[in-house]
Amino acid sequence: MPNQLFCIRITDQIYLEAELDKLVIRGGKRLKGSVTISGSKNAALPIMAATLLAPGEHLLSNVPHLRDVSTMGRLIANLGAGFHLENNNAILDCSSIKNFEAPYDLVSTMRASVLVLGPLVARLGRAKVSLPGGCAIGARPINLHLMGLEKMGATITLDSGYVIARAKKLKGAAICFDMPTVTGTENIMMAAVLAEGKTLIENAAREPEVVDLADALISMGARIKGAGEGLIEIEGVSALTPLRHTVIPDRIEAGTLLAIAGITGGDIVINACRPDHLDAVINKLKDAGMVFRPAVNGIRATGPRRLAAVSTMTMPYPGFPTDMQAQLMAMMCVAEGASVISEKIFENRFMHVAELRRMGADITTEGRIATIRGVRALKGAPLMATDLRASASLIVAALAAEGETTVKRIYHLDRGYEKLEEKLIALGADISRYKE
Ligand code: EPU
Numbered sequence: 001m002p003n004q005l006f007c008i009r010i011t012d013q014i015y016l017e018a019e020l021d022k023l024v025i026r027g028g029k030r031l032k033g034s035v036t037i038s039g040s041k042n043a044a045l046p047i048m049a050a051t052l053l054a055p056g057e058h059l060l061s062n063v064p065h066l067r068d069v070s071t072m073g074r075l076i077a078n079l080g081a082g083f084h085l086e087n088n089n090a091i092l093d094c095s096s097i098k099n100f101e102a103p104y105d106l107v108s109t110m111r112a113s114v115l116v117l118g119p120l121v122a123r124l125g126r127a128k129v130s131l132p133g134g135c136a137i138g139a140r141p142i143n144l145h146l147m148g149l150e151k152m153g154a155t156i157t158l159d160s161g162y163v164i165a166r167a168k169k170l171k172g173a174a175i176c177f178d179m180p181t182v183t184g185t186e187n188i189m190m191a192a193v194l195a196e197g198k199t200l201i202e203n204a205a206r207e208p209e210v211v212d213l214a215d216a217l218i219s220m221g222a223r224i225k226g227a228g229e230g231l232i233e234i235e236g237v238s239a240l241t242p243l244r245h246t247v248i249p250d251r252i253e254a255g256t257l258l259a260i261a262g263i264t265g266g267d268i269v270i271n272a273c274r275p276d277h278l279d280a281v282i283n284k285l286k287d288a289g290m291v292f293r294p295a296v297n298g299i300r301a302t303g304p305r306r307l308a309a310v311s312t313m314t315m316p317y318p319g320f321p322t323d324m325q326a327q328l329m330a331m332m333c334v335a336e337g338a339s340v341i342s343e344k345i346f347e348n349r350f351m352h353v354a355e356l357r358r359m360g361a362d363i364t365t366e367g368r369i370a371t372i373r374g375v376r377a378l379k380g381a382p383l384m385a386t387d388l389r390a391s392a393s394l395i396v397a398a399l400a401a402e403g404e405t406t407v408k409r410i411y412h413l414d415r416g417y418e419k420l421e422e423k424l425i426a427l428g429a430d431i432s433r434y435k436e
Pocket of ligand 1: 042045112138139140141142143144145146179180181182183184205209322323345346347388389416
């Protein structure tokens with residue numbers, strides 16, 4: 001295995017360079033061809049954290065090369081494990097975990113770092129994880145993660161911005177979430193697999209990423225029933241073995257490409273995707289006038305001459321995903337008629353609105369409700385990316401806009417989309433990355 005520190009330094013260098021990158025997009029092209037979807041970021045991150053549960057060498061395939069994946073790799077390496085990512089295969093050697101702290105500098109760059117909390121308490125009996133704090137899209141508390149661990153017998157204290165959790169041996173418990181939380185469900189599931197006795201998670205998140213984590217844990221010897229349903233039942237076991245697992249395709253990357261096919265009037269075959277994970281999105285886009293046909297390994301999406309306005313509200317899976325809200329809004333900016341989009345998951349997820357308006361979009365907001373009156377065309381403009389999915393929506397809009405759009409702070413996009421501009425160029429987009 002190559003020198004770990006060497007890998008990490010290279011990654012740091014890539015981060016520094018990417019922070020200065022910008023994308024220049026000349027819109028108005030109809031995108032055509034086929035594209036292959038990468039592994040899911042939000043499935044890969046919890047499964048990487050799950051490797052902390054068992055000593056030995058874990059092999060995780062279809063892991064996307066992304067900034068967040070490198071951050072999770074750095075965090076796991078910081079805990080004493082080995083992490084190496086090559087050709088989308090991650091090898092994680094968790095034979096010895098010496099440290100139990102997730103420091104502020106890593107958690108503050110990626111909230112998903114909180115996913116090491118459950119595995120560390122389960123394996124080492126203690127964890128010290130920096131409190132994530134608010135972020136660009138909302139306050140995002142972790143009270144439900146902590147409530148679940150407390151129910152399992154952990155003692156939780158908050159000290160100088162850190163959560164400190166201790167438990168000699170976690171005990172199975174009945175845990176009912178006030179609202180479905182994705183990473184909360186994942187944290188408790190990972191804690192429960194090594195707990196003594198049975199854990200029930202009621203009102204659990206049903207996202208495909210939760211199911212993928214359960215499948216990975218089951219491959220390690222965990223006993224889990226009901227993942228993907230509202231009630232998950234976990235029977236604790238005394239030890240787990242290293243995992244061999246392939247991460248599911250990224251449904252949000254696939255959804256973003258569907259939005260691009262729709263807004264550019266394009267015709268795109270989306271390979272290696274799971275259309276069944278995108279039912280709510282596909283149904284909404286059908287109502288907007290798009291046509292979908294099955295393809296050998298995914299789906300073919302064709303955009304209409306002009307999209308029709310559709311309204312939606314974001315909901316936990318299987319509802320319309322909040323991670324696709326910004327991209328749908330970009331589409332609705334040029335649709336015929338007025339749409340209403342209501343954001344029900346996060347309190348501040350309309351950061352893209354001000355940027356879309358700079359392109360000529362007619363959007364008004366009242367709290368978490370946006371009304372979009374479609375205009376004939378958007379115009380290219382200099383823009384600033386603010387968070388991951390907001391950045392994606394600006395790319396969607398820019399690909400259909402007249403003239404040139406520059407998107408700065410593109411490192412947000414690099415957190416969640418693997419080689420996006422390469423994939424778009426292959427579909428005929430005019431898009432270039434520049435260092436500032
Ligand atoms: N919530 C609480 N207390 C908690 C946990 C959550 O009040 O202890 C609230 C949140 O504030 C929010 C709602 O519950 O209002 C749902 O949040 P959830 O916990 O499900 O979100 P998350 O687990 O922090 C994951 C994804 C997000 C995605 C959301 C919703 C990962 C690493 N992140 O976040 O992905 O938007 O679920 O589907 O899986 C993205 O990829 O761009 C992204 C933000």
